[in-house]
Amino acid sequence: MQKIRLLLADDHNILRQGLIDILERYDDFCIVAEAEDGYNMINKYFAFNPDVVLCDIEMPGLNGIEAAQEILEKDKDAKIIFLSMHNSDEYIYKILQINASGLIPKEIIKNELVTSIRAVAGGEKYFMGKTIQEVEKIKVRFDNLKGIPDETDSLNLTALEKQILFLVAEGKTSQEISELLHKSKRTIDSQRASIMNKLNLETLPQLIKYAVQFSFSKKNEEK
Secondary structure, eight states: OOOEEEEEEOSOHHHHHHHHHHHTTSTTEEEEEEESSHHHHHHHHHHHOOSEEEEOSOOSSSOHHHHHHHHHHHOTTOOEEEEESOOSHHHHHHHHHTTOOEEEETTOOHHHHHHHHHHHHTTOOEETTOOHHHHHHHHHHHHTOSOOOOGGGGGGSOHHHHHHHHHHHTTOOHHHHHHHHTOOHHHHHHHHHHHHHHTTOOSHHHHHHHHHHHHHHHHHHHO
């Protein structure tokens, strides 16, 4: 039997060990490497060439989505599944945008974890058990959002508003942003409202889509 070679990336050693304990019970899985942050994930991917990467979104240094994007830019056939507390439609859309392979919640049951890895190893996409049709509807819904401004419109944002926009793209809540920037949640909410007003955005999905596009564009400019 040809084994599915796995790279596990998560900054919590206990979670990685828990995954190893589960997956090593299956004859068709082989853990070839572990990574504790995004940079390490990239290095381990190209050092070990795993069949599937199972990674967290929130990691220090370089988060999982940024690391996955860099891997996929160099190897479009890379198969990457995100295992995260963030499992909303917005995150599914973000992951589809970078052409990663799936998203499953951290509270996933063991059988679905195994099913998702096998499905992705076989070339499928896997999003929390959603059907292909459901995933496509999410993509179409976000693609068809109206009123997304051109990137140049971001030039009238303040430095703080741009900081907040980057953090929104990472999936941070107002509370999390307030803690990171050492400002009150009320201030962050006010700044988010200002961003939406300046960019003529009306809904949270529109803000998230713009934030993701803005973040990816700026990071690509820096490369």
